[in-house]
Amino acid sequence: MTVVLPPDGDLASSYDSHPQRMGFFTDTSICIGCKACEVACKEWNRVPEDGIAWLGSSYDNTGSLSANTWRHVAFIEQQVPALPSVGGDAGVRWLMSSDVCKHCTSAACLEVCPTGSLFRTEFSTVVVQPDICNGCGYCVSACPFGVIDRRESDGLAWKCTLCYDRLKDGQQPACAQACPTQSIQFGPLEELRARASARVDRLAEVGVDGARLYGHDKDDGVGGFGAFFLLLDEPEVYGLPPDPVTPTRDLPAMWKAAGRAAAVLVLTVASSFIGGRRARR
Amino acid sequence: MKERSLVGKAEFRSYYGRPILKAPVWRWFIPAYFFTGGLSGASATLALGAQVTGNRALRRTSRLVSLAAIAASAFFLVVDLGRPSRFHHMLRVARPTSPMSVGSWLLALFGPATGAAAVSEVTGVLPAVGDAAGVVAGVLGPAVATYTGVLVADSAIPAWHEARDHLPVLFAGGAAASAGGVALQFLAGDAAEPARRLAIAGAQVELGAKRGMERKLGPVGEPYHEGVAGTIGKAATQLTLAGAAALGFGRSRPRLARLGGVLVAAGAAAERFAVFHAGIQSAADPKYVVATQRERMAKGETVGRPS
Numbered sequence: 001m002t003v004v005l006p007p008d009g010d011l012a013s014s015y016d017s018h019p020q021r022m023g024f025f026t027d028t029s030i031c032i033g034c035k036a037c038e039v040a041c042k043e044w045n046r047v048p049e050d051g052i053a054w055l056g057s058s059y060d061n062t063g064s065l066s067a068n069t070w071r072h073v074a075f076i077e078q079q080v081p082a083l084p085s086v087g088g089d090a091g092v093r094w095l096m097s098s099d100v101c102k103h104c105t106s107a108a109c110l111e112v113c114p115t116g117s118l119f120r121t122e123f124s125t126v127v128v129q130p131d132i133c134n135g136c137g138y139c140v141s142a143c144p145f146g147v148i149d150r151r152e153s154d155g156l157a158w159k160c161t162l163c164y165d166r167l168k169d170g171q172q173p174a175c176a177q178a179c180p181t182q183s184i185q186f187g188p189l190e191e192l193r194a195r196a197s198a199r200v201d202r203l204a205e206v207g208v209d210g211a212r213l214y215g216h217d218k219d220d221g222v223g224g225f226g227a228f229f230l231l232l233d234e235p236e237v238y239g240l241p242p243d244p245v246t247p248t249r250d251l252p253a254m255w256k257a258a259g260r261a262a263a264v265l266v267l268t269v270a271s272s273f274i275g276g277r278r279a280r281r
Numbered sequence: 282m283k284e285r286s287l288v289g290k291a292e293f294r295s296y297y298g299r300p301i302l303k304a305p306v307w308r309w310f311i312p313a314y315f316f317t318g319g320l321s322g323a324s325a326t327l328a329l330g331a332q333v334t335g336n337r338a339l340r341r342t343s344r345l346v347s348l349a350a351i352a353a354s355a356f357f358l359v360v361d362l363g364r365p366s367r368f369h370h371m372l373r374v375a376r377p378t379s380p381m382s383v384g385s386w387l388l389a390l391f392g393p394a395t396g397a398a399a400v401s402e403v404t405g406v407l408p409a410v411g412d413a414a415g416v417v418a419g420v421l422g423p424a425v426a427t428y429t430g431v432l433v434a435d436s437a438i439p440a441w442h443e444a445r446d447h448l449p450v451l452f453a454g455g456a457a458a459s460a461g462g463v464a465l466q467f468l469a470g471d472a473a474e475p476a477r478r479l480a481i482a483g484a485q486v487e488l489g490a491k492r493g494m495e496r497k498l499g500p501v502g503e504p505y506h507e508g509v510a511g512t513i514g515k516a517a518t519q520l521t522l523a524g525a526a527a528l529g530f531g532r533s534r535p536r537l538a539r540l541g542g543v544l545v546a547a548g549a550a551a552e553r554f555a556v557f558h559a560g561i562q563s564a565a566d567p568k569y570v571v572a573t574q575r576e577r578m579a580k581g582e583t584v585g586r587p588s
Contacts, residue, residue: 006378057297064299074296112435114382115367116374134370135363137306138381141436141560146302155363236571239296243574247435247442248378254431254445261430261449262423264486268457269326272479273334 006113007120009105009223021124022167024176024184024227025192026098027199028238029211031183033059033096037071040178044163045070048153058094064239065099067151070160071175072099074238097238098175098184101126101147101160102215103226108246109139109148109159117157124189125162125226133157144222144244162227189226196230208232214240221245293575295567302437302564305557307361312557314357315429316550318388319456320463321350322425325395327460327479329419332412338472341402342464344415347422348399351392358388380432384425391425394418426456433560439573440504440563441556447494448556454490455549457483458521462528462542462549469535477528477538484525484545487552491518501573504562505555514555521548 009021041047050068055061058075065072076095107126110118117132118139128148135155139148148159163173171177176186185192193216203211210232215225221244235242295301328343330336359368372389376382395418401411430449433441441448461480465473495502504510524544531538563569 006376055297060297066303076296108437111376111378112381114374114376114379114385115370116376117370132370132373133364134367136371136381137361137363138379140303141305141307141433141438141441141564143303144437146300146437146564149303150306150363157363234294236294236301236567237296239299239301239567241301241570241574243578244437245574247437250442250445251378251380251431251435254380254434254449257434257446258424258427258431258449261427261453264450265323265326265423265426265453265457268453268482268486269323269330269479272327272461272475272482273330273336 006107006110006118009103009107009120009124009226015122018122018124020188020190021226022162022187023103023125023189023192023225024100024162024173024186025196025230026100026227027183027185027196027230028095028097029183029199029203029208029230029232030181031073031096031098032181033073033075033094034180035062035073036178036180037098037175037184038062038069038073040174041071041160044166044174045161047158048151065101065145065147065149065159067149067158070100070158073097074099076233076237078233095232095237097229097231098179099238099240100175100227101162102145102222102228103160103162104246105218105223105226106246106249107222108142108144108248109157111246111248112138112142114138121164121167123162123164123167125164125167127161127164128157128159130154130156130158142247144241144246160227192228196228199230203230221249293568293571295571299567300565301567301570304561304564305436305438306363307557309554309557310357310361312553313550314354314361315452315553315557316455316459317350317353317357318429319426319452319549319553320459320546321347321354321395322391322422322427323453323456323460323479323483324350324464325391325398325415325418325422325425326420327464327476328398329415329422330475332415332419334475336472336475338468339464339475340415342467343460343476344395344399344402346460346463346467347395347418351388351395354388355392380428380435384428384432387421387424387428391418391421394421423453427453433556436560437570438560438564439501439569440498440559443498443501443573444494444556447490447497451487451490451494451552451556454483454485454487455552458487458524459483459546459549462524462544462546465539465542473535473538474532476542477531480542480545481525481528484521484528484548487549488518488521488525491552501563501569502559504559504566504569508558508562510555510558510562513551513558517548517551517555519548520544520551524548 527541
C-alpha cells in the first residue's frame with residue numbers, strides 16, 4: 001500500500017523529468033462534422049459498438065461521450081441572420097463540435113479513484129488502467145463533464161486515453177491524424193494555447209460573432225483543460241457545463257462537515273446515557 | 282416547504298435537453314449500504330456507551346447488531362462493483378482525495394474491531410480484548426456513519442454536491458435513529474432506555490438536518506421533492522415522525538417503543554434511498570448543472586476568475 005496524492009497537470013510532483021504537456025485544441029469553427037475522428041478513435045482503440053439508432057438530433061446519432069464513445073461530434077442547427085463572412089444558408093447556422101475527454105489539470109476522476117487505476121501519464125494526460133479498475137463507478141459521478149462511464153459488458157470505466165500508446169511512439173492521436181480540416185489539433189499545450197488565442201483574435205477581425213475559448217484558462221475550476229476548445233456559442237449549447245469545477249476542491253470543507261456530524265453523533269449517544277431525569281416520572 | 286421552480290423558469294440552453302452529467306452507475310446496494318453502514322457505526326458507539334456505563338444487555342445487543350450490519354455492508358459494497366472479484370484493489374493505495382479510499386481503509390479497521398468485540402461478547406473469550414476492540418469500534422463508528430455523506434457530496438451531481446454541508450449530519454441522525462431503533466427490538470426494561478432515547482434524538486437530528494438541507498438547497502433541491510426521490514423522501518419523513526412519536530410515548534410501553542424503533546429505522550433507510558434517487562434525477566436534467574453554474578458566474582463566485 002502506498003499513499004498517493006493524485007498529481008495535477010503540472011506533473012512537478014510525479015516525474016523527475018517528463019515530456020512537455022500534450023493536448024488537443026479543438027477548433028470547432030472549422031469542423032465539418034465528418035465524424036472521421038469518431039471512426040478513427042473507434043478503430044484504433046478497438047472501442048465496441050455503442051448502439052445504432054436514429055436519435056432525431058440533426059446528424060448526431062451518437063448522442064454523447066460514453067464508455068464506448070471517446071470522440072463525439074455534436075450538431076447544432078440555429079436560426080440566425082445570414083452571416084456573409086462565414087457563408088452557408090441565410091437564416092441557418094450549423095455548429096459542429098468534436099467533444100472529447102478534457103484531461104483536466106485537476107481531474108476529479110483521478111482524484112476520487114480509490115484503486116489508483118486512473119493515473120497521470122508523463123504527457124500529463126489522464127488514463128484508466130483496465131487491469132486495475134474494479135468498476136466502483138466513483139469516477140462516473142465525479143466527472144463534471146459526464147465523460148467517463150462504466151462499460152456494461154466488462155464492468156470497467158473507460159474514456160479517451162489521448163492515444164497513450166501512440167504518444168509513446170511519437171505519433172499523434174488517431175482522431176487528430178484523421179481530421180481532414182485540422183479542427184482537431186494535437187501538440188504541446190502551451191503552443192496550442194498561443195495558437196488558439198491568435199485564432200480567436202483572427203475570427204473577431206473577420207467578423208465572426210461569439211467565438212470564444214473554452215477550457216484554456218489555467219485558473220478555471222479544473223485548473224485548465226488538457227483538451228480545450230474554440231466554441232461559437234455558450235458551452236451549454238454544445239452540452240458542456242459553463243463553469244465546471246472539480247468537486248474535490250471543496251473536500252476540506254466536506255470533511256469538516258463530516259467532523260461536525262460525527263461530533264453530533266457522539267453527543268447524541270452520550271446524552272442518551274445521561275439525560276434520564278426528565279424521562280423519569 | 283413550498284416548491285419553487287428553478288430560477289423563476291429562467292431560460293436555459295442545452296444540447297437537445299440531453300444530460301450533461303452521467304447518471305451514477307451505482308445500484309440499490311449503495312443506498313442500502315449507506316443505511317447498514319450507518320447502523321453498524323452508530324451501534325458500535327452505542328455499544329461503547331453501554332460498555333462504559335455497565336449496561337451489559339445493551340452492550341451485547343449493539344455489538345451483535347453492529348457486526349451483522351457491517352457484514353451486510355461488505356456484501357452490498359462488493360456486489361455493486363463492476364468487477365466484484367477485484368474488491369481488494371480498494372486497498373492498493375490510500376488516496377486522501379478519494380472519500381471512497383478513505384472509507385475503504387476506515388472499514389478495514391472498523392470491521393475487524395467491531396467483529397472482534399461481537400465475537401468476544403458471544404463466546405466470552407478474551408473479554409479484555411473484546412472491550413479494547415469495542416473501544417476502537419466505538420471511536421471509529423461515528424466516522425463510518427458520516428463519511429458516506431462526503432462520499433456522495435464529492436461528486437459533480439448538483440443535488441449531492443450542493444448538499445455537502447448537510448448530508449453528513451443527515452446520515453449521522455439516521456444512523457443514530459436506526460441504531461437505537463434496532464437495539465430496542467432485542468431489549469426490555471431499563472437496559473433499553475438509552476436505545477430509546479438515542480432513537481428519538483437521532484430522529485430529531487435527522488429531521489432537522491433534512492429541513493436545513495432543503496432550505497439551503499432551494500431550487501437545486503428540486504429533485505428531492507419530485508418523482509421517486511420525492512415519494513420516498515416524503516415517506517421517510519412520515520415514518521421518522523411517526524416512529525419518534527411512538528418512541529416518545531413508549532417509555533413504559535415496550536411494544537409501542539419497538540414499533541417506534543422499526544419506524545425510525547425504516548425512515549432512516551428510506552431517507553438514504555431518497556438521497557440516492559435525488560442524485561440520479563439531478564444528473565438526468567441539464568438545467569441543474571447549467572443553472573447552478575450560471576448563478577455562480579452571475580454572482581462572481583466563479584473559481585479563479587476574479588469578479
